[in-house]
Amino acid sequence: MKLTVTSFLFLLFTYLITNSLYAQSTDSTQYYVRLIKNPRQSNDLARAFKYFSKEKETSVKTKSLIHEIYANQNLAEIHKKLGHLYESEQFNIETLRLLELVENKTAWTDNCYLKTINELGILYREKKDYLTALSFYNEALKTATLPKNISTLLNNKGRTYESLQQLDNAKEFYEKAYKIAIEVNDSSKIARSLSNLSYVKSKLKIPGAEEGLIEALKLRLKGKSSNALGSSYSHLTKFYLSKKDTTNMTKYSDLFLHMAHKNGVARQLESALRLKIQIGDSNNAKEYLRLSDSLLTINKTQLNNFNYYMYQYDKKEKDLQESILVNERLIYLLLFIALGAVSIYFILKYKHRKEKLQEIYNTETRISRKIHDEVANDVYHVMTQLQGSPDANKTLLDNLEDIYKRTRDISRENSSIDLHMNFKDLISDLLLSYKTERINVISMGIQQMKWEH
Template sequence: MKYTKVSLLFQTILFSFFAISLPLVSIAQTPIDSSYYYYGAINNPVHPNDLPSGINFYIQKKITDLNSKDTLSAISDLRLLAIGEFKIGNNFNSENHIVEALNLIQSMSSKDTLIDAKVGLYNQLGRIYRASNNPSEAIKSYDNALQIARKFNDSVILLNNKANIYKDQLDYENALDIYNLIYQKQVYSNDKFQIALVLDNLGFVQSKLNLPSALQNILKALKFREETNNLVGLYSSNKHLAEYYLDRKDTAKALIYAEKVLSLANKINSSSLKLEGISLFMSMNKNPLIHEYKRLTDSISNTKQIAENKNAFLKYNIAEEQKKTQASQLLQEVEFRKRLVYQFLVLFVLMILIGSYFIYRNKYRKARIEEIYKTETRISKKVHDEVANDMYKVMTSLENNVGIDSKVIDEMEKIYAKTRDISRENSAIDFHQDFGIQLNDLLFGYKNNTVTVVTRNLSKINWEGVPELNKTAIYRVLQELMTNMRKHSNATSAALVFHKNGSKIQIDYRDNGIGCDLFKKNGLQHTESRITSLNGTIIFESKLGHGFKASIII
């Protein structure tokens, strides 16, 4: 059984989003063979490779369909490509696929019969504008789709997505009106996918308005999505539950759902959802520096997104583009250069912020570790100079008193021995002496008639270039491991092997004791925190009755 603690490094967080897409309407001939598989890989991805493989398949299929003059199938291919690219965070590519599909529809004599295809494409375009922080254009796209939509389910999803825009803008009252409307229309249907979609968003908005039925609606939506194994829907439900408890300062429950959010994002293999999940974790961190960094990063990202929005849908109206004058084109070129300069400045500022953060964090961490070691040494000295010495004086005076029970003296001697051991375990390390010799003396100090201690390669390690903080951590961790071995393991032998790999030192510890249940061995957390505070790793491996192992890299 292995127990490994993994530290997540701070990452640059860009804004992200989530929306539910319209179910694909069949606008071409029924797909056969592998088309069924890749159709599902795009619309309901389960494995990490589903989306990339689905996108590659439909890129090739679109080329084949266009070469064979099968325009209807090519439009369907483009629709699927737009959805797939959107799910992995490639909004610009998704937008281009939609524009190409709309151009193909416009070129067909039967364009007026392809209403369902146009509804789906306009809906997808609205989702892209929402992700691009362009709410006004997103609402226009949804309204365009609503004007031509003929199916009830399509209208429900379009209204839901329109309400999502109001939710993004924190206009919860308008969002609530729409969600209530479509829920009343949908409540008697048997479509769990649609009901879960509306219930989840309704519950989330109700939670923001502190309405009593909020949690009940979110949990009900989660149950429906678990029954249908809707990964994207499960992601949304868990995210809303995490935010629900975070708003109510229940960080423990929020963290449980946030972990599920990140796990689902990895399964879906969506970059935007992963970033959103990581951002959710950062919102739970109490460090004000992280919150300030996140705020600045989000602000810079939003500003950059607005500056870089490439509205490919404008290309759809080619005739209008051709009417632009040469002066207008020159102005666009100037604006483009300004954007390049702006992007460079944003990148430069971002690099400074990231660099400043890591410099500050390293200085703070080093100072904190040094203070901890100083505190340990100071406490050790006080235990020895005050507690142990006073205890010894009392023992001496009591020994001369004939009326004192010898058992009392024995118990006091045990207490004195414990205070002396505590003082010795946390006393200062003299770095002016050979550290290898001190470490050797420490390890062999645990050897006796019943316990054998063996070391390998200890004398080959050059300790002169190792920082004092690292030496202290190694000394204390090995001291704690050996003390645990002596007190609790019933081991008869312990072996330690030392390795030097570049600037890293690896120490492998092993004994033949009774082992332990790592999940109940809370005392190991202290050694773990010492190592991880210096960007090192420590891995424990143990089973009851099969000894104990530890691997340290620092």
């Protein structure tokens, strides 16, 4: 019972530790994702870049494609924020390659694919390579299954055609996007496609544009998305500018500027001030120029800080690696010394033991020879003499024979055969020892025998 309780507590402890580590990892990831979306400090993007770079390295080592894809997407977004369009493009293309390697596709991988394709389309649209952007959107539409994703891709195609000034094509894709958004009842996508569609209609002089723009604004006011609201305010301002409706033009441009000041988002404020200048309101020109210079400085500072931070980080990493290398060498040296010391100890111990055994062996051999050469032979000679005597005691002879046998056995057990002995003389002496008054032993061939063989 005690063992069962201990096992349960161990498993519970392991589970809690694992969950805690996973939660910490997840919290860290979300923290750096937030830094990418809304960087506050000049080195926020650099810190996020190093975090996801390490995540990518770890994912490669552990062969976790899903984590590598997620890290890639965030690295691409960081480069996009820094204006590194080429680097962002490379990370997105690599993400597509990794997605092809995923065997078991899920809704998450499908969304990743569409998001990556969409990002590539946006990048090429920003580079004014509209045809390539359209090719990416077309590729994504081949595999998109979720209506909301299809609506987004169609809307982006419409924007690309609008940038190409192909307004009829833009209207066609905005209408398709709007229709799908209505079917799935997605208010944010309805408002976006309706606003875009209505603005293009106004350019094409198609009736109903104003109503569509106002309806889209109402939907966005319910959703309270500042970015989406900015788009509606911009569309309405430009619409009324084309109609030379100064009142409404000023109204919506003021609402846009007020919202941008309230949110404190520099990019949004820049768009609102630029719009004011476009409609001929020069009162905000100085603020716009100051803000543009400020944004330019911020971008430059952010980029410089990013590069400097990366340089410092790489330098620290290099120093750390060198320190680790030195420590590893020191550890290997200590291990080598320890292994050498242990080896020497066992070698000396083995040598000492061998010498001890040799000494014991030599002592036993010397004793056994002494027993054989002196005691056994002397006993045997006494036995021989007694056997030749008519007055010999038979019991005494048996006892002597027993002593002789035991002495001989002791000698044989503790001594090896000496191959360098003079066997000819030894055998001659042995045979002569059997000689008595009544017995004579004659040996033949001993002289001719080649004992060295």
